[in-house]
Each structure stands twice: as structure tokens, then as C-alpha cells.
Amino acid sequence: MSSTVALPAHNTSSASRDILHSLLRVGLLPLLLLIVVVGTSLMSPYFLGWLNVLNILRMASFLAIIACGQALVIIAGGFDLSVGAVVALSSVVTAKVMAALSTALGGPELLVAVLGVLAGLGSGFAIGLFNGLCVSRLKVSGFVVTLGTMSATAGIGLLLTNGIPVYGMPNSFVKAIGRSQVLGFPIAIYIGLAIVMVIAFVQRRTLFGRYVYAIGGNQEAAVVSGVSIRRHLVGTYVLSGVLAALVGILLTALVGSGQATLGGDTMMLQSIAAAVIGGVSLRGGIGRVEVVAVAALFLTILSNALNLLHVDSRLQPIFLGLIMVVAVALDEFSRRRMSSV
Numbered sequence: 001m002s003s004t005v006a007l008p009a010h011n012t013s014s015a016s017r018d019i020l021h022s023l024l025r026v027g028l029l030p031l032l033l034l035i036v037v038v039g040t041s042l043m044s045p046y047f048l049g050w051l052n053v054l055n056i057l058r059m060a061s062f063l064a065i066i067a068c069g070q071a072l073v074i075i076a077g078g079f080d081l082s083v084g085a086v087v088a089l090s091s092v093v094t095a096k097v098m099a100a101l102s103t104a105l106g107g108p109e110l111l112v113a114v115l116g117v118l119a120g121l122g123s124g125f126a127i128g129l130f131n132g133l134c135v136s137r138l139k140v141s142g143f144v145v146t147l148g149t150m151s152a153t154a155g156i157g158l159l160l161t162n163g164i165p166v167y168g169m170p171n172s173f174v175k176a177i178g179r180s181q182v183l184g185f186p187i188a189i190y191i192g193l194a195i196v197m198v199i200a201f202v203q204r205r206t207l208f209g210r211y212v213y214a215i216g217g218n219q220e221a222a223v224v225s226g227v228s229i230r231r232h233l234v235g236t237y238v239l240s241g242v243l244a245a246l247v248g249i250l251l252t253a254l255v256g257s258g259q260a261t262l263g264g265d266t267m268m269l270q271s272i273a274a275a276v277i278g279g280v281s282l283r284g285g286i287g288r289v290e291v292v293a294v295a296a297l298f299l300t301i302l303s304n305a306l307n308l309l310h311v312d313s314r315l316q317p318i319f320l321g322l323i324m325v326v327a328v329a330l331d332e333f334s335r336r337r338m339s340s341v
Helices: 012-026 029-043 050-075 083-105 109-136 142-161 171-179 187-205 207-217 219-224 229-255 264-277 289-308 316-340
Strands: none
Touching (some): 029 289, 050 229, 050 264, 050 289, 083 109, 083 142, 083 229, 109 171, 171 187, 187 229, 207 219, 219 229, 289 316
């Protein structure tokens, strides 16, 4: 189809409803972020320490990257429950490939690192492609498909490692990606910012971004307008898988080993929470990744604050669950308000 294919027109009324929806969804986020920062800084002298700030920004970058991929899938009307397992699998694959090549080739370290990173990204690409094809061609629910791949992917990671961390990666990879800093900030922060900026550009300025919104907003109308539903659905799941794999590689460099326990259910739940709190509608068609990145920062700061205040780790998931419930309730409330506009 030509790139000039027309999408369903949005009149002034629908545009106003979209703006109202976004304001209702994210209007409290900056205020909540400010409250948590000020409150924690008053209660803990360590919160605003430079090392703690760097740790928050680094972990927020990891969550923002994976949440951006999750957001694209949800905007298109799906779910990706496999992202946490993909983080773990990519960590294992990257470390094993690097360790094997280091033993076989003895160097050069740069080539070993590049091939290991490509292998890790390839594992995320493969899982994302499988998810996307099942959803787009077999018409299976994204929730069901990714629930299955989550279990299978986690099992593969454990099978490859027997639950034992994988070492033997080049020191240059660990130092350059996991430990080095530029202008006082870890490399992961710059990578996270770059990913958010690129996806924000894709959402605003490319046909792919427009079509993802169209598919999530009204799939039947998108079909009538000539949008390739299958191709774009597959694209969102592939991006989600690759971004999750990237996070796995970054975490592997940070901890210095490949581990089948990285990511897991926690990162999957946090990525969905960041997307929903960041204004992405669970019914699809609405959401901006830059706001999702702010939500990822909020969740990271909240988690860090709970740790500094010595809140029992068993209680911390309760806070995340309550926040998600409130966000979903706000989603429904905003939709009811839109219908009355």
C-alpha cells in the first residue's frame, strides 16, 4: 500500500477526549514523584547521596527500556508477559556465547563481545517474533501466548545453566558496558535516554508509530484503511523482545555473569505497571513512551525509598499491586469521563 494511505480521521471532539484522557491518567504522576522524593529525602540522609542517585537512574533506565517495548505492545492492543524471562535468557545466551568464544578463540575481546551481544539480542528477537506470529497469524491472545513463552523461556534459561551463574566473559565488556561512566553517569543511563528518544520519535513521526495507534484504537478501521495488521503487530512484539534482551545484556555486564534468575516476574510486572501508570490504556490506542519513562523513574524511586526506610521486602509487592489497581481504576474513570464530553 502507498504510504499516503489515509487513516480514520479524528475530529476535534475525539482529539479533545484523547487529551482529557491523557491528563486524567498522568496528571498526578509528577506530584506523586515530588512527594516521594521530598518525603524520602527528609526521612533518609542516604537518599540524595550521589551513589544512590546514580543507582536509581541506572535501574530506572533498565526499567524504562523494557517498559517502552511493553508500552508499544499494549498500545497495539496486546500484552507481553515474557519480557522478564527474555531478560534472563539473553543474559544466559550472551554470557555462554562469550565464554565459549573466549575459550575457543582466545580473543580478540572486541569480536567476542560483539558476537555475544548479537547472540543475546537475537534470542530476544526470536522470542518476540514467535510471540508476534502467534498473535497475528494464529489469532491467539497475546496474554496466553506470552504467558506460555514466559514459562518456556525461563525453563530454557535454567536448562542451559542448571541454575549456576555463567562466567568467562571478556573483562573489557564488563568494564565498558557495566562499570564505565561518561561525565559521571553510567553508560546504561545514556542508552536508556537514547531508546526513549528514538521510540518517541517513532511514535510521533513514522508510519509505524501511527499504525500502531490505529491498530490499538480500532483494528477494524485500521484494516479498512489499508494498514498491515500482521506486520505491525509482529513489529511491536519483536521490539519488545529485543529491548528486553538489551536490558538482559546490560544487567549481565553490570553483575559480571549470566544468570537465569535476572528479570523474572518482578521486571515483567514493573514494566506493565510503568506503562499503565504512564498513561498507556490497557484497551490500546493511547500512550506516550516519554511519560512511561517518567513512570519507570517513579517506580524505581519508590522501590529505593522503601528499601532505605527498611520496609519489609514481603510488603513491597503490595505497594506495586495497589498502584496498579489505582492506575487501572483511573483508566476506567477517564474513559467514562471521555464518554460524557
